Amino acid sequence: MSDEASKKESKVEAQKRGSRHLRGTIKEVLAGPATHFDDSDANILKFHGSYQQDDRDERRSLRDTGMEKAYQFMVRVAIPGGSITADQYLALDRLADSHGNGTLRVTTRQGFQFHGVLKGALKETIASINHALLTTISACGDVERNVMACPAPLGDEAHRVLQETAREIAIQLRPASRAYYEIWLDEEELVHTQETEPFYGETYLPRKFKTGIALDTDNCVDIYSYDCGLIAIVEGGRVAGFNVVVGGGMGMTHGKADTIARLASPLGFIEPGHAVEAVKAVAAIFRDHGNRADRRHARIKYLIHEWGMDRFTEEFQRRVTFRLSPWRPLPPAAYHDHLGRHAQGDGRWFYGVFIENGRIADRDGARTKAALKEIIETHRPRVRLTPSQNILLADLTEPQIEAVVETLGRYGVKRVEELSAARRYAMACPALPTCGLAMSESERLMPSVVDAFEAELAALGMRDVPLTLRMTGCPNGCARPYTADISFVGRRPDVYHVFVGGGLGGDRVADLFAEDIATDQLVPTLRPLLTKWARERRGDESLSDYYQRLIGHPQRRQYVTGSETATARTLSLTVLP
Ligand code: HEM
Ligand code: SF4
Numbered sequence: 137m138s139d140e141a142s143k144k145e146s147k148v149e150a151q152k153r154g155s156r157h158l159r160g161t162i163k164e165v166l167a168g169p170a171t172h173f174d175d176s177d178a179n180i181l182k183f184h185g186s187y188q189q190d191d192r193d194e195r196r197s198l199r200d201t202g203m204e205k206a207y208q209f210m211v212r213v214a215i216p217g218g219s220i221t222a223d224q225y226l227a228l229d230r231l232a233d234s235h236g237n238g239t240l241r242v243t244t245r246q247g248f249q250f251h252g253v254l255k256g257a258l259k260e261t262i263a264s265i266n267h268a269l270l271t272t273i274s275a276c277g278d279v280e281r282n283v284m285a286c287p288a289p290l291g292d293e294a295h296r297v298l299q300e301t302a303r304e305i306a307i308q309l310r311p312a313s314r315a316y317y318e319i320w321l322d323e324e325e326l327v328h329t330q331e332t333e334p335f336y337g338e339t340y341l342p343r344k345f346k347t348g349i350a351l352d353t354d355n356c357v358d359i360y361s362y363d364c365g366l367i368a369i370v371e372g373g374r375v376a377g378f379n380v381v382v383g384g385g386m387g388m389t390h391g392k393a394d395t396i397a398r399l400a401s402p403l404g405f406i407e408p409g410h411a412v413e414a415v416k417a418v419a420a421i422f423r424d425h426g427n428r429a430d431r432r433h434a435r436i437k438y439l440i441h442e443w444g445m446d447r448f449t450e451e452f453q454r455r456v457t458f459r460l461s462p463w464r465p466l467p468p469a470a471y472h473d474h475l476g477r478h479a480q481g482d483g484r485w486f487y488g489v490f491i492e493n494g495r496i497a498d499r500d501g502a503r504t505k506a507a508l509k510e511i512i513e514t515h516r517p518r519v520r521l522t523p524s525q526n527i528l529l530a531d532l533t534e535p536q537i538e539a540v541v542e543t544l545g546r547y548g549v550k551r552v553e554e555l556s557a558a559r560r561y562a563m564a565c566p567a568l569p570t571c572g573l574a575m576s577e578s579e580r581l582m583p584s585v586v587d588a589f590e591a592e593l594a595a596l597g598m599r600d601v602p603l604t605l606r607m608t609g610c611p612n613g614c615a616r617p618y619t620a621d622i623s624f625v626g627r628r629p630d631v632y633h634v635f636v637g638g639g640l641g642g643d644r645v646a647d648l649f650a651e652d653i654a655t656d657q658l659v660p661t662l663r664p665l666l667t668k669w670a671r672e673r674r675g676d677e678s679l680s681d682y683y684q685r686l687i688g689h690p691q692r693r694q695y696v697t698g699s700e701t702a703t704a705r706t707l708s709l710t711v712l713p
Contacts, residue, residue, distance in 0.1 A: 153338050155180045157338075160181075162180060162184070171204065173255075183277030184319065186262070187209065189207075191570070193568070207255065211249065211261050211272060212272060216305070217284070218521035219287065223268070227264065227268035232496075232505075235260065238498075238505075242494035242527060244563060244565075259320055263321060273311070273316050277340070279344070280415075285301065286351055286356050287474065289528060290481050291484075293374055294370045294373065294375050298368055305415050309415070309419065341422055342423070342426035344363075347362060347415055349368065352379075356472055358523060358616055362384050363437070365380070365382075366411055377407045378406050381403060382440060386614075386618055389698045394697075395697065403452065410456070420455060421436070421452065426438075427439070473560065474528055475489070475490055486520075486531070489549065490549075491525055492562075503549070507549050508527065562607075575628050576626030577629075589622075604639070607632070611698060621636065621638055621679045622662065624653075635647065635648055635696075637684055645695060648706075665679075
């Protein structure tokens with residue numbers, strides 16, 4: 137155990153140990169009149185796929201009138217590879233109306249979230265999700281989280297292997313505890329001492345553990361941002377094996393030099409049949425050596441940062457039954473958002489629908505929820521969620537594709553051809569009013585920030601040049617801001633740190649470009665850089681490639697710390713003509 141990890145354990149460790157394999161007193165509190173759970177149960181509830189939250193728009197007025205917070209719950213469905221049936225989608229759509237706030241949110245990790253679920257409706261919500269043959273187990277909590285994979289529903293073997301591998305890893309790393317079934321599905325209660333948790337043990341992992349699977353030619357899952365990533369090497373249409381990367385993670389804390397957003401490092405190459413064993417070995421190293429004293433340092437990226445890759449590789453090799461092979465060279469990182477119309481290669485078609493910030497809702501101008509419901513009821517496509525918060529409708533015939541496009545138009549949902557690049561690739565985390573950690577707006581503000589950048593870029597003749605804009609309400613990084621071309625990370629209400637220099641490929645960390653910028657100054661702060669880029673770019677050079685060339689550090693940067701200050705070099709860009 138590292139020095140750090142041997143310090144006094146955090147209170148969450150004791151809560152896990154005392155929870156009798158994730159039971160706590162959740163069942164009892166659910167049956168009682170309280171509007172919410174205590175801290176310990178709320179932490180255990182995360183393993184069941186739910187965060188206790190409160191409506192932050194209401195906080196002040198409730199406090200001023202001496203009332204309790206407006207408690208409510210976020211419920212997250214874990215969907216390995218992001219693939220569900222038409223019936224499952226329709227069940228979730230109904231639940232959003234009957235038990236949530238009338239919206240569904242596609243997450244950046246291929247799950248669905250419900251917001252605004254009241255405690256009295258929590259059990260029925262989770263039970264109904266299970267009746268639709270979906271689950272919320274391990275969607276949150278200190279375990280293997282939802283396992284991601286490229287969702288493109290292509291008929292080739294590589295895409296099929298990716299989906300199957302994601303499902304297999306998810307099954308193999310699920311907690312063994314029956315607590316979930318007892319609490320939400322009324323399974324008869326076990327005496328928990330009859331139960332073992334063979335992989336996780338009594339205290340599960342030190343914190344969350346995220347796995348994704350990408351293709352060598354498509355990094356749509358942003359593979360370098362996870363604890364463990366598999367990159368499929370495709371040869372002659374078959375998956376020859378996987379390059380494994382370890383130690384990525386986005387979350388950091390403002391002002392803390394010892395917190396980092398880090399890209400995953402190359403470990404080596406493995407055969408396809410060793411994928412589950414490899415991921416399990418990486419998770420087991422984290423389980424046994426991760427920091428259990430300070431949750432801010434409890435990610436495998438810190439262990440790797442401290443150990444170095446040589447020691448980590450040795451430990452990995454010691455734990456697996458096969459020999460790790462040398463890393464295989466990769467083509468330049470590419471990215472596909474899968475939007476619009478595509479042939480699947482099996483005579484069918486899929487259509488990628490743009491969902492602004494992943495929020496499926498009926499709003500003025502665009503009735504996305506109603507449009508998807510009508511399309512899915514009528515044509516019964518398979519539904520896939522993308523890591524960029526969009527929806528793919530799969531297994532359609534050509535005439536059905538025409539009908540889909542017509543329906544989207546009728547409900548005011550923008551087709552991909554109508555989107556500027558700035559809007560198409562933008563992402564924002566939920567932040568206010570639901571997220572307890574948000575320091576500023578994100579999802580609610582982002583559309584207007586995109587409007588402003590869209591206008592600026594159009595004026596420069598750059599409307600259709602691919603560019604990623606991302607926003608988060610705090611530095612935890614749920615919308616992966618540190619790998620974007622440009623991102624805004626919340627500092628306090630209406631004030632953001634601005635990062636520049638990542639890119640669509642996801643293999644480069646952005647620099648802190650400007651600090652403490654007010655919302656109305658975001659465009660003016662970036663205008664000189666955008667203008668220079670438009671004028672001086674070589675060929676189809678992206679904003680970040682141009683920026684990296686300009687400041688003269690073209691190599692990949694592996695991490696950025698929470699206490700970085702914008703460098704004189706990057707700041708000087710803002711004043712250059
Ligand atoms: C490190 C500290 C982090 C904490 C404490 C944290 C906590 C949270 C919380 C409380 C929410 C719920 C917000 C809401 O829906 O109201 C959330 C959402 C989410 N987080 Fe995180 N998060 C962290 C980092 C990350 C990172 C690094 C990723 C992925 C790269 C991530 C992925 C997500 C996703 C996919 C959602 C759902 C909403 C969305 O798609 O934007 N989180 N997180
Ligand atoms: S980035 Fe921060 S504000 Fe946004 S959802 Fe994640 S934890 Fe909440």
